[in-house]
Amino acid sequence: MNGSITPLAIFFASIFTGNILLTNYLGMCSFLSVSKELKTSTGLGVAVIFVMATTTPLNWLVYQHLLIPFGLEYLRFIVFIIVIAAFVQLTEMTIERYSEPLYQSLGIFLPLITVNCAILGVSLFMVIREYSFFTSFLFGLGSGIGWFIAIIAMAGIRQKLRTAKIPPGLEGPGITLIIAGFMAMAFMGFSGMIALS
Amino acid sequence: MIKQATFYKKRIYPLLFMFLVTVICILITSGLFLSTQERATANELSFTRRAILDAGGLEYTPTTEGIEKTYKEKVQVEDGGTYYTAETAEGKRYILPMQGPGLWGTIAIMVGLEEDLTTFSGLAIVSQNETPGLGGRIEEPWFTQQFQGKKSPFTLVNEGTADAPNEVDAITGATRTSEYFRNLTNRASTDAKRIIRGE
Amino acid sequence: MAKSKLRKTFLEPLGKNNPVFVQILGICSTLAVTNKLQNTMVMVLGVMFTTALSSWTISLLRNHIPSRIRMMVETMVIATFVIIVDIVLKAFYPEMWKQLGPYVGLIITNCIIMGRIEAFALQNKPFLSLVDGLASGLGYAYVLLAIAFFRELLGTGSLWGYQILGSWWTNWSIMIMPPGGFFVLAIFIWVIRETIMKEEKA
Numbered sequence: 001m002n003g004s005i006t007p008l009a010i011f012f013a014s015i016f017t018g019n020i021l022l023t024n025y026l027g028m029c030s031f032l033s034v035s036k037e038l039k040t041s042t043g044l045g046v047a048v049i050f051v052m053a054t055t056t057p058l059n060w061l062v063y064q065h066l067l068i069p070f071g072l073e074y075l076r077f078i079v080f081i082i083v084i085a086a087f088v089q090l091t092e093m094t095i096e097r098y099s100e101p102l103y104q105s106l107g108i109f110l111p112l113i114t115v116n117c118a119i120l121g122v123s124l125f126m127v128i129r130e131y132s133f134f135t136s137f138l139f140g141l142g143s144g145i146g147w148f149i150a151i152i153a154m155a156g157i158r159q160k161l162r163t164a165k166i167p168p169g170l171e172g173p174g175i176t177l178i179i180a181g182f183m184a185m186a187f188m189g190f191s192g193m194i195a196l197s
Numbered sequence: 198m199i200k201q202a203t204f205y206k207k208r209i210y211p212l213l214f215m216f217l218v219t220v221i222c223i224l225i226t227s228g229l230f231l232s233t234q235e236r237a238t239a240n241e242l243s244f245t246r247r248a249i250l251d252a253g254g255l256e257y258t259p260t261t262e263g264i265e266k267t268y269k270e271k272v273q274v275e276d277g278g279t280y281y282t283a284e285t286a287e288g289k290r291y292i293l294p295m296q297g298p299g300l301w302g303t304i305a306i307m308v309g310l311e312e313d314l315t316t317f318s319g320l321a322i323v324s325q326n327e328t329p330g331l332g333g334r335i336e337e338p339w340f341t342q343q344f345q346g347k348k349s350p351f352t353l354v355n356e357g358t359a360d361a362p363n364e365v366d367a368i369t370g371a372t373r374t375s376e377y378f379r380n381l382t383n384r385a386s387t388d389a390k391r392i393i394r395g396e
Numbered sequence: 397m398a399k400s401k402l403r404k405t406f407l408e409p410l411g412k413n414n415p416v417f418v419q420i421l422g423i424c425s426t427l428a429v430t431n432k433l434q435n436t437m438v439m440v441l442g443v444m445f446t447t448a449l450s451s452w453t454i455s456l457l458r459n460h461i462p463s464r465i466r467m468m469v470e471t472m473v474i475a476t477f478v479i480i481v482d483i484v485l486k487a488f489y490p491e492m493w494k495q496l497g498p499y500v501g502l503i504i505t506n507c508i509i510m511g512r513i514e515a516f517a518l519q520n521k522p523f524l525s526l527v528d529g530l531a532s533g534l535g536y537a538y539v540l541l542a543i544a545f546f547r548e549l550l551g552t553g554s555l556w557g558y559q560i561l562g563s564w565w566t567n568w569s570i571m572i573m574p575p576g577g578f579f580v581l582a583i584f585i586w587v588i589r590e591t592i593m594k595e596e597k598a
Contacts, residue, residue, distance in 0.1 A: 009300075017373070022574060023574040025423065025427040025428050025574070026425075026428075026502070027424060028424040029421060074226065074479060074482070075226065075479070076501075077504055078222070117502050118424075120501070120505050121498060124502065125301075125326075127498075128302070129326045130302060167590070168589070169587075169589035170582070170586050173420045173582075173585060174582050175582070177579075178578065181576075182575070188574075210462055211464055214460065214461065214462055214465065214469070218469050226476055230483055233484070240487065240490040241490070324494070329429065330577075334572075369569050370569065
């Protein structure tokens with residue numbers, strides 16, 4: 001084959017041009033409700049990076065070494081969500097037990113994450129695009145960072161908007177969606193920046 | 198006695214319940230999966246054959262039977278499936294399965310070539326994972342059909358401005374995917390010459 | 397009495413308690429496919445099927461589910477219905493299945509489904525829960541279909557894959573690209589809130 005997909009290209013693409021939130025609309029629910037505050041957004045964003053970077057390779061292992069050998073690919077939806085839920089639960093318990101400050105800043109966001117569609121989305125994309133283990137890890141990490149950047153940027157903008165005059169019907173989700181639209185356009189502009197070949 | 202009852206209620210019952218639900222769920226989905234598996238495999242085959250017909254520029258009725266009929270009549274598998282040939286009124290067509298990298302994953306296509314192995318008779322996407330609404334638009338008919346009658350190597354021009362026989366429309370907002378796609382299609386002619394004529 | 401409750405259960409999610417423009421729930425999985433009316437139709441049918449039937453199933457089991465493992469049972473039931481949708485699509489509409497890719501699986505994390513189960517199905521009788529699930533699905537469906545209608549029409553000049561607008565029409569490519577989805581949804585919410593919701597408040 002004449003040149004293949006480089007893992008590094010996927011890493012950068014998943015942060016910028018193919019930002020999981022801005023091009024695939026994944027993780028919108030928590031994005032809209034949490035992005036009001038910069039501090040909470042940062043906490044949730046870091047938690048998302050962590051969970052995505054770990055569950056994506058984890059699901060890769062489960063898929064390649066458990067589901068495929070037994071011909072159970074069609075059960076992947078259930079299995080992935082169980083893996084994610086169990087992993088999040090375990091991490092929460094571990095953090096709570098060993099580090100009180102970390103739990104206060106990060107742990108409280110973990111339950112919110114199980115219902116974040118972006119996490120499951122990344123695992124499903126990883127399967128359909130037939131990534132290798134290493135690429136899956138970079139893809140998970142990159143998507144997490146991309147989500148993090150999107151939410152803190154949005155939180156920063158929304159804090160500035162607090163004093164702005166907005167038409168009453170647009171307040172809250174309306175204006176957030178419009179800003180997200182502009183951000184999506186801006187992020188598309190990154191496509192010329194990374195030379196792949 | 199009371200203690201035993203609460204133990205059952207608190208520990209055993211939830212486990213039993215969960216186990217039962219899981220078993221029922223898996224039985225239902227497995228049953229459905231196994232009963233439709235044959236159909237799904239047949240669909241997959243029909244999909245590939247349709248891509249071959251599209252690439253060769255052959256006319257067919259767009260049903261499973263129609264695809265099957267035309268495929269059996271017109272298409273010959275050559276060299277154990279490395280390429281296919283088809284006879285049409287306008288001459289022989291060579292159809293080559295190809296794959297290459299896209300932005301997100303592998304793009305697999307069928308390329309149909311005329312006898313000079315440079316002019317495209319058609320092109321069909323077998324699988325792709327590009328961003329929906331951006332690179333994913335390579336699957337849209339206007340994009341694949343524009344290759345018909347064009348001569349490789351191709352140059353990309355802005356969407357909607359392709360004119361010369363070696364120009365193809367790129368997709369606005371999906372520069373990367375368009376470039377990857379051009380690289381893939383540009384390889385078709387040399388690959389075909391090597392495989393078919395041994396050049 | 398019973399009839400009015402049924403009516404209310406059915407009508408509320410369509411209007412003043414709409415999951416999309418009032419509660420802003422569950423848009424994640426479907427917004428990505430709203431650049432084509434056809435894909436959107438299949439996705440919302442999948443969501444309606446899953447919401448209605450998982451609400452019904454959980455409501456049937458509601459007196460037997462141990463509360464500690466409630467969420468797990470719910471996820472399991474939802475995932476089962478989504479897998480059914482996936483398998484049926486793959487077997488009978490393979491082209492549609494290919495186009496939707498991972499988005500079918502993402503119906504599982506659609507917050508509306510879990511939300512309706514937690515808020516309604518756990519307290520109500522099976523039939524009523526079925527109606528509630530179906531109505532929530534419908535309320536969701538018409539909003540997304542409206543978004544898809546405008547995106548496809550303005551972005552490609554066609555509807556359901558058929559060319560509607562003539563050659564004089566210049567496609568607004570931005571509409572079928574990701575930012576278009578954000579803008580159309582925002583405008584939709586704006587219009588609804590300024591008109592219908594205002595009347596109700598007054």
